[in-house]
Amino acid sequence: MKKDEAKQMAEQAIKALQEELKAGRSEKLTQYLNTMSRFHNYSWTNSLLIAMQNPEATLVAGFQRWLKQGRYVRKGEKGIGIMAPLVYRKRDESGGNQPGASQTADAEGKRAIMGFKMVHVFDVTQTEGDELPEFAKIGGEPGQLLDSLEELIRANGIVLTYEVLPGGAQGVSRKGEIGISTQLETAERFAVLAHELAHEWMHDAEQRQSLSKTVRETEAEAVAYVVCTSFGLNCSTRSSDYIQLYRGDEATLMASLDRIQKTSSRMIHSLSQSKEQVNEESLVA
Helix, strand or coil: CHHHHHHHHHHHHHHHHHHHCCCCCCCHHHHHHHCCCCCCCCCCHHHHHHHHHHCCCCCCCCCHHHHHEEEEEEECCCCCCEEEEEECCCCCCCEEEEECCCCCCCCCCCCEEEEEEEEEEEEHEEEEEECCCCCCEECCCCCCHHHHHHHHHHHHCCCEEECCCCCHHHEECCCCEEEEEEECCCCHHHHHHHHHHEEEHCCHHHHHCCCCCHHHHHHHHHEEEEEEEEEEECCCHHHHHHHCCCCCHHHHHHHCHHHHHHHHHHHHHHHHHCCCCCCCHHCCC
């Protein structure tokens, strides 16, 4: 595939993504956000405790919270210990907080943290019951292109590792190193690899400071969308939802249009060259 052809494919795919963003949130994203809003955001300390006890945990909640979601903790499952505040509610007669209370009382002095206690939460994998909403899936199979993308990453001097990532993350770009979750199916793996390679190519140390996370994630996911679409994978709803999850929109996309086109065209061209080489070798064999 020539570079001009790759550029044309990128332009067509970006127009399709633009239309997806115009349409707003998908029903899947709305359901997903509504459900996630019911789960607690844990402190850094508790997040560390969760990771130490269950590195593969992705979504945790207490026993009663799972019941409210229509799910039940399986018998015999061991809870994950975290720290919960002991809240003091009573005021003394002078109108102040009782001695020993933390200074974290609210404006009316009705709540104050007296200390902490150990409570137990459970990961979603320790429960069963009603299905939870998920992000839209990627359709199709990348085939040999997955190997080609891995080779392209390594050929650019980037270290590629497959590992268990904290917090249910699918991938991470560490500037010179890409980490990918071991729990992804092949189509998802291809899309996440394209996303993280886009970060590596587009966002150096300076840009990671100057560009907002919304812009960086919009750019990387738009590139992944263009590359996937160009090779027959269906990830339109997923990419649109991902961008909107990071508060990106059509305006964010269009502001980075030139950068997205150049990066996606480069990736498409490189993968196409590799694909053509594989096809030629198979014919010779």
